[in-house]
Amino acid sequence: DTAVSQTPKYLVTQMGNDKSIKCEQNLGHDTMYWYKQDSKKFLKIMFSYNNKELIINETVPNRFSPKSPDKAHLNLHINSLELGDSAVYFCASSLRLAGDEQFFGPGTRLTVL
Amino acid sequence: AQSVTQPDIHITVSEGASLELRCNYSYGATPYLFWYVQSPGQGLQLLLKYFSGDTLVQGIKGFEAEFKRSQSSFNLRKPSVHWSDAAEYFCAVGGFNNDMRFGAGTRLTVKP
Numbered sequence: 066d067t068a069v070s071q072t073p074k075y076l077v078t079q080m081g082n083d084k085s086i087k088c089e090q091n092l093g094h095d096t097m098y099w100y101k102q103d104s105k106k107f108l109k110i111m112f113s114y115n116n117k118e119l120i121i122n123e124t125v126p127n128r129f130s131p132k133s134p135d136k137a138h139l140n141l142h143i144n145s146l147e148l149g150d151s152a153v154y155f156c157a158s159s160l161r162l163a164g165d166e167q168f169f170g171p172g173t174r175l176t177v178l
Numbered sequence: 179a180q181s182v183t184q185p186d187i188h189i190t191v192s193e194g195a196s197l198e199l200r201c202n203y204s205y206g207a208t209p210y211l212f213w214y215v216q217s218p219g220q221g222l223q224l225l226l227k228y229f230s231g232d233t234l235v236q237g238i239k240g241f242e243a244e245f246k247r248s249q250s251s252f253n254l255r256k257p258s259v260h261w262s263d264a265a266e267y268f269c270a271v272g273g274f275n276n277d278m279r280f281g282a283g284t285r286l287t288v289k290p
Binding site for chain 2: 069098105106107108109110113121155157164166167168169170171172
């Protein structure tokens with residue numbers, strides 16, 4: 066059984082388009098996250114939600130909007146895609162906030178042409 | 179704010195040799211420290227973590243790490259590396275909100 070799943074795995078799109086990435090976890094965790102991994106493998110947190118409430122919102126362009134319909138899902142919607150948005154996006158979840166292990170999804174490779 | 183430094187971008191070791199990957203952190207309080215491994219095209223998998231207590235922690239796949247508060251370090255070690263250990267390794271520090279900060283990663287290559 067997949068613990069943290071993301072769809073799609075690959076996403077190729079044109080500049081200016083709007084796209085969404087979906088994330089689901091079946092671990093019963095309270096907290097979910099989105100990370101961006103750039104071409105140099107650097108991982109940076111973008112958002113975290115705890116019980117559907119936004120907890121962390123790093124300095125991310127407001128073209129990125131997370132949506133958490135319930136505790137098990139955290140989707141990422143990106144408007145007006147730019148070349149610099151090309152990266153691998155990882156979803157993760159943890160049981161609680163402080164100090165718990167985060168379980169990562171397989172990633173979504175976004176390529177903006 | 180917390181931060182993590184992994185001084186070595188790329189390390190090559192021979193199969194069967196010992197391994198040590200360095201990690202230094204900056205955090206005002208007692209940190210939550212983690213090591214994750216990422217195989218090519220995969221997500222991240224937790225190797226081990228430190229919260230408190232014994233400063234030498236054991237993880238999966240034969241890895242261990244030692245927390246040294248005086249040196250602000252949390253180095254990862256393995257006595258004998260296997261070819262399957264070739265991957266990217268990330269050290270991370272977690273804060274109160276579990277806003278985990280990752281190091282830049284160390285790529286491990288294993289020579290036959």
